Amino acid sequence: MSDETDHSRSLVSIHTMEMATALVILVFATVVMVSNYELGAGWDSSGPQSGYFPFYVGAILFISSAGILIGELMKRKRGTVNAASFVDTGPFISVLRIFIPIVIYIIAVIYIGIYVSSAVFIATFMVWLGKYRVVVAALYGIGIAVVLFLTFEVWFLVPLPKGPLEALFGY
Numbered sequence: 001m002s003d004e005t006d007h008s009r010s011l012v013s014i015h016t017m018e019m020a021t022a023l024v025i026l027v028f029a030t031v032v033m034v035s036n037y038e039l040g041a042g043w044d045s046s047g048p049q050s051g052y053f054p055f056y057v058g059a060i061l062f063i064s065s066a067g068i069l070i071g072e073l074m075k076r077k078r079g080t081v082n083a084a085s086f087v088d089t090g091p092f093i094s095v096l097r098i099f100i101p102i103v104i105y106i107i108a109v110i111y112i113g114i115y116v117s118s119a120v121f122i123a124t125f126m127v128w129l130g131k132y133r134v135v136v137a138a139l140y141g142i143g144i145a146v147v148l149f150l151t152f153e154v155w156f157l158v159p160l161p162k163g164p165l166e167a168l169f170g171y
Contacts, residue, residue: 010085017086019072025065032058101125113163119145 033041033055040049041056075081101124108117123141126132132140152158153171162171 009089010087011089011092012086013081013083014086015072015075015081015083018082019069022065022069022072025061026069029058029062029065033062097129109161111163113166114160115145115149116163116165118148 036051036055036058039051041051041054042049043052072081101121105117105121108120119138119141121141122144123134123137126137126140127134130137149166152160
């Protein structure tokens with residue numbers, strides 16, 4: 001199988017994604033309705049209770065997503081399913097090339113702080129996707145992290161997640 005053929009293969013159909021999205025919204029709407037019903041979704045002597053408006057927004061979402069789900073199930077039964085591709089392999093891989101490093105960055109912020117994580121993240125993307133030299137990317141990454149540190153920690157006095165390196169400097 002050639003590389004071009006592999007990147008044009010469909011991963012999921014529009015019909016499948018419409019059903020999955022409707023199910024996710026249905027579950028979300030159910031959670032919204034239940035939690036706001038417990039808060040009080042009615043009307044008392046002083047007016048609407050705190051869960052009144054969110055409960056009915058959840059109800060509207062529930063009805064809408066149930067309608068979409070029923071419609072998609074009826075299309076399947078009639079055989080009129082939209083089998084067109086929602087996403088192909090190539091574009092999905094492109095999204096993963098950005099998504100996975102962002103997840104790693106978010107996890108790194110927890111353990112080594114936002115400034116070191118940002119420096120590494122910026123430098124890595126500059127080398128990997130921008131094809132910059134490692135030295136140039138490292139200087140930019142460190143420079144941007146230092147500017148962010150000075151801006152938030154020193155000038156605006158806004159504490160952001162810090163790691164062991166900042167602790168060495170007394171922050």
